Amino acid sequence: MQPILSCRDVRVSFNGFQALQGVNLDVLPQEVRFLIGPNGAGKTTLLDVVCGKTKASDGEVLYRQTENIRKLQEHEIVHLGITRKFQAPSIFANLTVWENLELSLKQKRGLWSVMRAKMTGEDKGKMEAMLLRIGLMEQRHNLAGMLAHGQKQWLEIGMQLMQNPEILLLDEPIAGMSETERHKTGELIHEISETCSVLIVEHDMEFVRNFSKQVTVMHEGKVLCEGTMSEIQQNEQVAEVYLGRRESAC
Numbered sequence: 001m002q003p004i005l006s007c008r009d010v011r012v013s014f015n016g017f018q019a020l021q022g023v024n025l026d027v028l029p030q031e032v033r034f035l036i037g038p039n040g041a042g043k044t045t046l047l048d049v050v051c052g053k054t055k056a057s058d059g060e061v062l063y064r065q066t067e068n069i070r071k072l073q074e075h076e077i078v079h080l081g082i083t084r085k086f087q088a089p090s091i092f093a094n095l096t097v098w099e100n101l102e103l104s105l106k107q108k109r110g111l112w113s114v115m116r117a118k119m120t121g122e123d124k125g126k127m128e129a130m131l132l133r134i135g136l137m138e139q140r141h142n143l144a145g146m147l148a149h150g151q152k153q154w155l156e157i158g159m160q161l162m163q164n165p166e167i168l169l170l171d172e173p174i175a176g177m178s179e180t181e182r183h184k185t186g187e188l189i190h191e192i193s194e195t196c197s198v199l200i201v202e203h204d205m206e207f208v209r210n211f212s213k214q215v216t217v218m219h220e221g222k223v224l225c226e227g228t229m230s231e232i233q234q235n236e237q238v239a240e241v242y243l244g245r246r247e248s249a250c
């Protein structure tokens with residue numbers, strides 16, 4: 001299978017500091033890929049490069065193998081099918097769950113065309129299916145601001161999915177969640193991967209162990225190694241730079 005996303009020798013420099021020093025990474029269609037590594041390893045910077053928030057000084061970011069998106073603007077990258085959920089939820093607290101999802105449909109089509117057009121039966125069906133998927137059907141008429149922390153995160157993931165992405169980028173999606181919410185989020189991520197690839201930065205080793213297949217370990221702006229969680233746990237370099245420091249968490 002050919003990768004949907006390929007980073008080739010990606011470099012990022014902040015005023016001379018090399019945050020990414022030649023990162024190579026392939027993500028396959030419908031793959032859930034976890035990115036782990038110690039603080040400052042460059043994980044968030046790599047997500048920033050993929051979504052266009054930060055521009056790489058060198059290298060290639062290939063989407064579907066042919067399109068180099070390295071120099072594209074963020075909205076152009078979203079339009080191509082790569083969306084990002086940031087750590088802090090950016091839902092509209094004073095709108096209902098349903099209205100938040102409706103807004104994300106509008107973003108996809110352009111506000112003006114949707115303001116003129118009535119919501120079709122197909123749109124409604126799509127929104128209902130999404131509510132079921134993210135477990136918020138019962139809360140659809142509730143104000144988003146009143147949702148529990150985990151529910152807010154799921155709503156935002158649902159809003160991203162309304163754009164039909166091919167790649168979803170997640171930055172520490174379970175931060176601040178209860179055990180039950182973590183588990184539900186892990187299951188949701190696996191369900192999402194039936195239709196799109198998911199690239200996740202995560203610090204919670206238990207979550208990574210429970211829900212990962214392939215894990216990429218970053219260290220000092222480079223990929224240190226890749227493999228299953230049990231493979232990387234046996235890697236001495238990883239133990240030294242990362243797992244050793246978090247022995248209690250692993």
Ligand SMILES: Nc1ncnc2c1ncn2[C@@H]1O[C@H](COP(=O)(O)OP(=O)(O)OP(=O)(O)O)[C@@H](O)[C@H]1O
Binds near residue numbers: 046
């Ligand atoms: N805008 C910026 N300007 C200057 N330095 C930056 C900037 N963004 C990130 N850095 C530096 O680049 C390095 C990589 O940061 P990054 O946030 O990507 O690491 P990370 O692996 O995501 O870490 P963490 O797990 O702590 O979030 C760090 O040393 C950070 O201080």
